[in-house]
Structures are given as structure tokens and as C-alpha cells.
Amino acid sequence: MATVALLDDEAAGADARAVFDEIRAARGTDYVNNFWRALAHDPTLLRATWDRLKDVMAPGALDPLVKEMIYVAVSTANGCSYCVHSHTAAAKTKGLTDAQHGELLAVIGMAMQTNGLVTALQVPVDAAFDAEARGAG
Amino acid sequence: MATVALLDDEAAGADARAVFDEIRAARGTDYVNNFWRALAHDPTLLRATWDRLKDVMAPGALDPLVKEMIYVAVSTANGCSYCVHSHTAAAKTKGLTDAQHGELLAVIGMAMQTNGLVTALQVPVDAAFDAEARGAG
Amino acid sequence: MATVALLDDEAAGADARAVFDEIRAARGTDYVNNFWRALAHDPTLLRATWDRLKDVMAPGALDPLVKEMIYVAVSTANGCSYCVHSHTAAAKTKGLTDAQHGELLAVIGMAMQTNGLVTALQVPVDAAFDAEARGAG
Amino acid sequence: MATVALLDDEAAGADARAVFDEIRAARGTDYVNNFWRALAHDPTLLRATWDRLKDVMAPGALDPLVKEMIYVAVSTANGCSYCVHSHTAAAKTKGLTDAQHGELLAVIGMAMQTNGLVTALQVPVDAAFDAEARGAG
Amino acid sequence: MATVALLDDEAAGADARAVFDEIRAARGTDYVNNFWRALAHDPTLLRATWDRLKDVMAPGALDPLVKEMIYVAVSTANGCSYCVHSHTAAAKTKGLTDAQHGELLAVIGMAMQTNGLVTALQVPVDAAFDAEARGAG
Amino acid sequence: MATVALLDDEAAGADARAVFDEIRAARGTDYVNNFWRALAHDPTLLRATWDRLKDVMAPGALDPLVKEMIYVAVSTANGCSYCVHSHTAAAKTKGLTDAQHGELLAVIGMAMQTNGLVTALQVPVDAAFDAEARGAG
Numbered sequence: 001m002a003t004v005a006l007l008d009d010e011a012a013g014a015d016a017r018a019v020f021d022e023i024r025a026a027r028g029t030d031y032v033n034n035f036w037r038a039l040a041h042d043p044t045l046l047r048a049t050w051d052r053l054k055d056v057m058a059p060g061a062l063d064p065l066v067k068e069m070i071y072v073a074v075s076t077a078n079g080c081s082y083c084v085h086s087h088t089a090a091a092k093t094k095g096l097t098d099a100q101h102g103e104l105l106a107v108i109g110m111a112m113q114t115n116g117l118v119t120a121l122q123v124p125v126d127a128a129f130d131a132e133a134r135g136a137g
Numbered sequence: 138m139a140t141v142a143l144l145d146d147e148a149a150g151a152d153a154r155a156v157f158d159e160i161r162a163a164r165g166t167d168y169v170n171n172f173w174r175a176l177a178h179d180p181t182l183l184r185a186t187w188d189r190l191k192d193v194m195a196p197g198a199l200d201p202l203v204k205e206m207i208y209v210a211v212s213t214a215n216g217c218s219y220c221v222h223s224h225t226a227a228a229k230t231k232g233l234t235d236a237q238h239g240e241l242l243a244v245i246g247m248a249m250q251t252n253g254l255v256t257a258l259q260v261p262v263d264a265a266f267d268a269e270a271r272g273a274g
Numbered sequence: 275m276a277t278v279a280l281l282d283d284e285a286a287g288a289d290a291r292a293v294f295d296e297i298r299a300a301r302g303t304d305y306v307n308n309f310w311r312a313l314a315h316d317p318t319l320l321r322a323t324w325d326r327l328k329d330v331m332a333p334g335a336l337d338p339l340v341k342e343m344i345y346v347a348v349s350t351a352n353g354c355s356y357c358v359h360s361h362t363a364a365a366k367t368k369g370l371t372d373a374q375h376g377e378l379l380a381v382i383g384m385a386m387q388t389n390g391l392v393t394a395l396q397v398p399v400d401a402a403f404d405a406e407a408r409g410a411g
Numbered sequence: 412m413a414t415v416a417l418l419d420d421e422a423a424g425a426d427a428r429a430v431f432d433e434i435r436a437a438r439g440t441d442y443v444n445n446f447w448r449a450l451a452h453d454p455t456l457l458r459a460t461w462d463r464l465k466d467v468m469a470p471g472a473l474d475p476l477v478k479e480m481i482y483v484a485v486s487t488a489n490g491c492s493y494c495v496h497s498h499t500a501a502a503k504t505k506g507l508t509d510a511q512h513g514e515l516l517a518v519i520g521m522a523m524q525t526n527g528l529v530t531a532l533q534v535p536v537d538a539a540f541d542a543e544a545r546g547a548g
Numbered sequence: 549m550a551t552v553a554l555l556d557d558e559a560a561g562a563d564a565r566a567v568f569d570e571i572r573a574a575r576g577t578d579y580v581n582n583f584w585r586a587l588a589h590d591p592t593l594l595r596a597t598w599d600r601l602k603d604v605m606a607p608g609a610l611d612p613l614v615k616e617m618i619y620v621a622v623s624t625a626n627g628c629s630y631c632v633h634s635h636t637a638a639a640k641t642k643g644l645t646d647a648q649h650g651e652l653l654a655v656i657g658m659a660m661q662t663n664g665l666v667t668a669l670q671v672p673v674d675a676a677f678d679a680e681a682r683g684a685g
Numbered sequence: 686m687a688t689v690a691l692l693d694d695e696a697a698g699a700d701a702r703a704v705f706d707e708i709r710a711a712r713g714t715d716y717v718n719n720f721w722r723a724l725a726h727d728p729t730l731l732r733a734t735w736d737r738l739k740d741v742m743a744p745g746a747l748d749p750l751v752k753e754m755i756y757v758a759v760s761t762a763n764g765c766s767y768c769v770h771s772h773t774a775a776a777k778t779k780g781l782t783d784a785q786h787g788e789l790l791a792v793i794g795m796a797m798q799t800n801g802l803v804t805a806l807q808v809p810v811d812a813a814f815d816a817e818a819r820g821a822g
Binding site for chain 2: 549550551552553596600603673677678679
């Protein structure tokens with residue numbers, strides 16, 4: 001159940017269909033997942049989101065698989081069920097092994113736990129962690 | 138300002154001090170950061186947290202720097218200021234470059250954005266993302 | 275699947291039914307949605323919630339449609355699926371157009387993104403944003 | 412730094428001052444904390460919040476100290492620094508011992524961790540947990 | 549729909565099955581819920597999670613029922629649907645009455661509300677709440 | 686205290702300075718706030734964020750003040766202190782009155798409260814809220 005209808009190729013306008021075709025070409029599959037079909041009601045938002053996502057997730061200083069794991073971590077902390085599913089699936093496509101998945105889960109769990117402890121204790125930030133004082137980037 | 142006093146070595150009990158010493162040895166520094174000093178009121182919790190953190194963050198199927206980036210990602214989505222500071226500092230110690238930091242930020246920002254779009258649209262999970270149906274791990 | 279049974283008019287007590295009837299009258303429909311049926315186990319909580327909701331969402335300095343969009347924004351950031359569905363539906367009933375819905379989504383996505391960037395960067399608040407210093411309300 | 416000025420007794424209007432006085436009487440202290448002074452710009456909101464808080468936190472089926480611990484737990488998961496500080500202080504006033512504080516922290520940390528694991532794994536809810544099927548309240 | 553298959557006793561390895569058997573013994577039931585079956589892909593994570601959960605939720609300075617309510621509170625603020633279901637069910641098993649459930653809900657709702665007000669107002673923490681200044685634990 | 690140094694005009698590179706100048710021109714002030722100075726370490730991210738923000742917050746189907754209130758609502762639910770400060774200040778610049786501010790706070794508080802109640806109750810979504818079934822956009 002969504003808050004908008006998911007648009008198939010026919011229902012989507014020409015601008016949205018053009019993005020669908022770019023997604024198909026970039027991923028080497030005919031399948032366009034529901035997120036893009038929901039965004040298709042607003043072709044400007046669809047276009048801006050796809051263009052930016054493509055750039056951000058491209059290989060660079062970080063490995064694409066690392067980027068997917070970071071995506072899963074954020075989506076988990078935000079409780080976004082769809083995002084956890086789609087980016088875990090993407091990570092597997094990009095080579096996530098079972099051992100890596102297990103360690104990803106362990107780090108997420110550990111981070112959630114210490115986040116809670118730190119917040120409940122209201123630990124003040126150590127001066128040693130101050131990037132500005134270090135003059136560093 | 139914290140919800141408990143931060144215990145220095147003298148104020149901490151013997152059990153807490155033993156953990157402080159393990160932290161010093163593991164990190165090759167005399168400095169023990171505020172998180173551990175706040176936890177020292179409950180030596181059992183301090184011990185359990187340190188033992189588990191040490192295991193989880195050790196090199197394994199994932200690189201220690203990758204683990205720190207995942208930690209930063211979770212802490213950011215949870216809005217834990219101390220955790221963002223301490224694990225960004227830890228990532229820099231483990232070799233995070235400015236270019237990697239920039240990409241980490243970009244992925245976190247992108248994930249936050251699409252998390253919001255997906256949730257506002259309530260996009261239903263594609264059957265293609267179902268691990269159980271794939272019988273996969 | 276809920277953590278309590280949803281009470282129909284018969285199962286609900288007289289106090290809860292009285293609230294159901296006020297909801298029907300206020301909305302001009304016989305339909306009482308699941309939220310109220312779940313709250314009906316605790317008529318005091320049901321009454322307090324309905325009375326306050328009615329006041330808060332009434333026309334005032336802000337337009338009722340604007341209030342519904344703010345409600346959707348909070349519910350999205352909190353990841354409350356039911357709330358996103360119910361208040362998006364309410365916004366449509368109050369006149370939300372497709373173009374407005376698209377812009378609402380874009381603002382939510384942008385806010386989520388910059389929230390993440392700001393938190394990962396731990397940007398200190400500019401003195402210029404200090405209401406107390408301005409002596410302003 | 413706040414988004415509104417904190418109103419002292421003189422700056423607050425008569426309606427806000429009346430609430431301040433009720434807070435003083437209820438707590439047996441002359442001190443009115445910042446939260447109420449920030450809310451005082453909108454006496455209706457101040458009144459509604461204080462009236463409801465007083466009812467909700469009163470002794471009932473749950474002990475007032477238990478209620479404060481639940482409040483700390485929610486505030487921690489929401490990352491509300493002020494709320495963690497004020498309700499931890501309130502819990503101490505109501506008798507929270509150091510041992511109880513330690514266990515509260517441990518439960519919060521554990522819950523945060525398993526919340527993360529469950530969400531990253533997207534574990535489907537067991538039919539056994541369905542209150543509706545049990546016909547239970 | 550999960551991101552991993554749920555392992556039954558046969559599919560789980562010997563180490564995971566040993567944890568399953570401890571869960572059965574501790575709870576006096578043959579039923580092992582989905583969370584543990586999802587974790588069984590990583591027996592080390594399964595073991596660490598179960599061992600710690602057992603310790604943390606054991607009777608101590610806080611009553612087991614109080615601990616379950618704190619767990620529900622954290623899980624609610626994190627929006628973890630599975631966790632809310634499983635720990636509400638556990639709380640009922642440990643004696644949560646309908647009246648207590650109603651008050652738990654009311655406190656959670658109140659805390660969520662004031663968390664939002666405090667954060668939107670950016671109320672600065674009162675010096676009176678400073679545990680360090682009080683030299684207190 | 687930030688995780689990166691805030692770059693003044695001199696320290697920022699030419700690409701970042703070009704964005705600073707666009708911000709100055711668009712806002713009719715010489716002041717560039719800390720967020721942009723922190724992003725300036727990564728001119729690509731700075732450029733992408735500014736370009737998109739400018740488009741999204743421009744007048745359109747929604748009023749700019751309404752957009753700022755939605756931004757404050759999201760930032761509040763995410764607990765982003767800087768964002769709440771900066772967008773509350775922006776909203777005041779765009780005409781937010783004290784009465785509107787009070788109602789914004791009341792709606793945010795109400796939404797937070799019912800989000801918590803709905804999640805703790807795990808209320809199933811009413812079929813009546815299904816946009817797909819309605820064939821609606």
C-alpha cells in the first residue's frame with residue numbers, strides 16, 4: 001500500500017520514461033523497481049534523484065560495495081524498511097558475502113547500542129576530537 | 138554536562154581501571170575518552186561494552202576503516218553528536234582521506250534523502266528483494 | 275497485526291463510543307479509523323488525544339492543509355507508516371494537489387539530506403541564529 | 412541558544428505565570444525550568460502541556476519512578492538532550508539508585524542494539540505475537 | 549519478507565542450534581521466534597546477542613516487567629515494529645495489565661510530544677540538571 | 686566543535702567561493718553560514734547541495750514560508766539542532782509570526798505524540814487510505 005499509485009511505463013509520462021530507460025541501461029536489466037515508479041508522478045524530482053544517486057554511488061574514493069553498506073547502515077538507523085531491502089539486495093549484487101553481511105550487522109548493532117549509552121549518559125565531546133582545534137580538514 | 142560524573146582513574150574502582158588499562162594498551166595511548174569514564178559507574182556494563190566493541194571492530198571480513206565509516210553513518214542517522222565526533226576521529230586515525238570523507242558524507246546525505254522519499258511515498262517492497270523467496274542467506 | 279485488538283462499537287465502552295460519535299460528527303462520515311479503535315482500550319487516553327488533536331488541527335494562524343503537511347513531514351522523519359498514510363489521505367481530502375504533494379516530498383527529501391550532512395559535519399550553530407541574543411520571541 | 416527567548420516571570424503573561432505557580436506548588440520548589448519558560452510564548456500550549464503532563468506522570472497503575480525511566484528511554488532513542496537531562500534528574504529525585512540507573516542504561520543499550528539488528532534483517536513479525544488473533548487487549 | 553532466510557533447526561548449524569536450545573530451556577517453550585532464526589546465519593553474533601540479552605533482562609535492581617516496558621519504549625521511539633510486537637508480548641507474559649499498558653502508552657506519547665517541543669524550541673539545559681556539578685553519580 | 690574546519694573565503698577554493706558568492710547574491714547579505722563553510726571541503730558536494738536546495742525552496746505550488754515550516758518539522762523529528770535553528774531563523778525572515786510559530790510547535794508536538802501511540806499500538810493501515818486502490822495519484 002503506497003500513498004501514490006505506482007506508475008507503469010504506459011502511465012508514466014515521456015520524461016519519467018526516459019529516466020526509466022536510463023535506469024535499465026545503467027543496471028543492465030529491464031526491471032525498474034517500485035521506488036522509481038512512485039517518484040514518476042513528479043518527473044523533476046525523479047530526474048534530480050536519479051541523476052544525483054548515479055553520481056554519488058559511482059566508484060570513486062570509496063568502493064561501490066562500501067557505499068551500499070553505508071546506505072544500509074543509514075537506512076537501518078532510520079527504520080526505512082524498503083531502503084534496507086533494496087540496498088541489501090544491491091549490496092549482494094555487488095558482491096557482499098555472508099561473512100561481510102554478518103559483520104555489517106554486528107557493527108550496526110554495536111553502533112546503535114553505544115549511541116544509546118552515550119545519549120543516555122549525555123557524554124560531553126572530548127576536546128581531543130575537535131577538528132577545528134587541530135586545524136585539520 | 139553529563140547525567141553522571143566522569144570518573145578519573147582514582148575515582149574509578151579496580152574493575153573499571155582494569156578496562157581503562159586494556160583500552161590504553163589496545164590503542165597505544167594513555168588517553169581514555171569520556172565515554173568510558175562515564176560508563177565506569179557500572180563496571181559490568183563497561184566491561185561488556187568494551188569486550189564486545191573490541192571484537193566487533195577488529196579486522197575481519199570488513200576492513201577496520203570501513204567499519205568506522207559504517208559507525209559514523211549509524212551515529213549520524215541517530216543524531217548522536219558524541220559518536221559522530223569520536224568515530225570520525227577514529228576513522229581519520231585509521232586513514233580516512235578527505236576525498237573518502239567527502240564521499241561518505243555524500244552517501245549519507247543521499248541515503249537520508251531517499252529514506253525520506255520512500256517513507257513519505259510508502260513504497261511497497263518489490264518481490265525481487267525477498268531473500269526468503271530466493272532461499273538465499 | 276496490532277499489539278491490541280481493534281475495538282468495534284460494540285466492544286468499546288460507552289466513553290469510547292462517545293468519542294467515536296464525536297469523530298463521526300466532526301468528519302461527516304460514519305467511518306472511524308483504526309487508530310481510534312486501538313486507543314479505545316483506554317478511554318481516558320482516547321478522550322485526551324481526540325480533544326487535543328481537534329484543537330491543534332483546527333483552523334488558526336495556519337491553514338488546515340499546511341498543518342496536515344507538517345504532520346506528514348514529522349511522521350515521515352519518525353518512520354511512522356500508519357501516520358504517513360492517514361495524514362497524506364487527510365491532506366488530499368483538504369485539497370492537496372499533485373504538484374503540492376511533489377513539492378512536499380522534495381522539501382522532506384532535501385531536509386533529510388541536509389540534516390544528515392549537518393549532523394555528520396557537526397556544524398556549530400551560527401551566533402546569528404540565536405533568538406535569545408536578538409531578544410526576539 | 413534557543414529558537415525563542417526564555418521568559419522570566421515578568422516577561423511572561425498572566426496566564427503563563429499562573430502555570431508557573433502551579434508548577435512551583437506541585438514540585439515544592441521556586442524553580443521553574445527552561446522548558447516551561449520557552450513554552451510561555453504560547454500560554455495555550457503551555458497550559459495544555461502542563462495539564463496533560465501532570466495527569467500522565469501521576470501515580471497510577473505504574474510507579475512514578477518507572478514512568479520517569481520510560482521517559483528517559485524514549486528521550487534517549489529520540490536523541491533529545493534536554494529531555495534526557497531533565498528526566499534523569501527527575502528520576503534521581505524520585506529515588507533512582509545508581510544500580511537502577513546502570514540497569515536502565517543496559518536495557519536501553521540492548522534495545523537499541525536489537526532494534527538495529529531486527530531492522531537490518533527485516534525480521535517478519537511472528538504470528539504468535541498477534542494480539543488480534545489472541546482476541547486479547 | 550526478510551533480508552535473509554529464517555533458518556529452521558535443520559538449516560541452522562550446531563552452534564546456532566545450541567543457542568536455540570538454551571532459549572527453549574530459559575523460556576520453557578519449544579518455540580524459537582524469528583529474530584533468533586534470522587541471526588542464526590552468524591552463530592557468533594547470535595551467541596553474543598543471546599548471552600548479553602539474558603544477562604541484561606535478568607532480575608536485578610529493576611523488575612523484569614519494568615525492563616520490558618523500557619524495551620517497548622525504546623523500540624517505539626526507534627519505530628521497530630518487530631521489537632514493539634515481541635516485547636509487548638513479552639511484557640504481557642510477565643504480567644503487564646491493561647491499565648499498565650494504557651499508562652505505558654500515555655507516558656510514551658507524552659515523552660514523544662515534549663521531545664518534539666523541546667527540540668523545536670532548542671531549550672538549553674538548565675544548570676540545575678548538571679550531574680557533574682553536583683558531583684553526583 | 687565540528688568534524689571538519691569551517692573554511693573562510695580565503696581557505697576555500699575557487700569553486701567553493703563561487704558558490705559562496707551565489708549564496709550572498711541570492712540572499713542579499715554578505716553572511717555565509719557555517720553549513721556552507723563546512724561543506725566547502727568538497728566543492729562538488731557543496732555545489733550539488735546548493736543547486737538543489739535553491740530549486741526545492743523556490744516559490745512553486747507551495748509558499749516559501751510553508752516550505753520552511755516543513756523543513757523545521759523534519760529537522761525536529763530528526764533531532765538536528767543546527768537545522769532547527771537555521772530554518773526557524775529562515776522562517777522568521779520569511780514572515781513567520783509568533784502565533785504561527787506556536788501552532789507549528791503544537792502540530793509538531795501532536796504529531797510526535799500520535800506517532801508514538803500508533804507505533805506502540807502497531808495500528809494496521811486502514812484500507813481506506815490506500816492510494817493504489819483508489820487509482821489516485
